[in-house]
Amino acid sequence: MERNIAPVRLGVPPVANIRELDPSASPLDYYGSELRRFREVANLTQEQLGNIVFCTGSLIGQIENGRRVPARDFSERVDAALGTGGVFSRLVGLVLRSQLPAWFQAYAEMEAKAAYVSTFQAQLIYGLVQTEEYARAVLGVRGEGGVEAQVAARMERQRILDRENPPPMWVVMGEAVLHQEIGGREVMRKQLAHLLSLRKREWVRVQILPFEAGPHLGLDGTFTILRFEEGPDIVYTEDFVQGRLTANPQELREGCLRYDHLQAAALSVEDSAARIARVMEERYGQHPAPGGGALV
Secondary structure (H helix, E strand, C coil), X not given: CEECCCCCCCCCCCCCCEECCCCCCCHHHHHHHHHHHHHHHCCCCHHHHXXXXXXXXXXXXXXXXXXXXXXXXXXXXXXXXXXXXXXXXXXXXXXXXCCCCHHHHHHHHHHHHCCEEEEEECCCCCHHHCCHHHHHHHHCCCCCCCHHHHHHHHHHXXXXXHCCCCCCEEEEEECHHHHCCCCCHHHHHHHHHHHHHXXXXXXXXXXXXXXXXXXXXXXXXXXXXXXXXXXXXXXXXXXXXXXXXXXCHHHHHHHHHHHHHHHHHCCCHHHHXXXXXXXXXXXXXXXXXXXXXXXX
């Protein structure tokens, strides 16, 4: 519902429309209503707050009206500007998670609590190790709106890797993910460089299942195993419609058995890094252009 908070008078600029929010409707609406409340308590206009946090007053208005998803860095700047004690830095995680598909949110919550993550990916780079550009290209395939919010949500998931005690994560990926060009050569070059940089994180291990491995137990598709300090472990699988979580002991046993076989068939961590570097150079490196220059 739209309403003007003041009439337009001669010589007085019109006041922006205010959308009445129900704070209980969604995390995004709650965030917007709280931003408006804290701003008004500070006796600041949208334009004034925008100047302080290095954005436009229009952006402040869109977020307050629940029409724009806030970013984490924006939230941190607002906390500093309004002295909120980290309120918006805490809220933004809920907001971004709410941008994930409804069927995926349960998995994201479990992933954030996991003590150990092991995954096999057949066609795409695993979401927790994707670059922002690669994620944007993947999420933009359907041509639907809200891609930036979905990208921000995916980047938010990756924050578990920056914790003081992050969960150990073992990623096995089919070699096809290195060759399937997503977003163009520059995006792929940066993505593969990012995979190589993960070697600096001792709790992250990446293995490539090479083409020469032949038929393997991952041919049925991608799956992830989440282990917990308390509670049952779970297996997550996904199809083109939605995902499925299960703690069924028999299915968990089957998942673990398959994963063990895939790890054994994959290249070692060191040889996997060498394969990634080779594909990066041969497929996405600089190539001589017809005129003798570099075609990048």
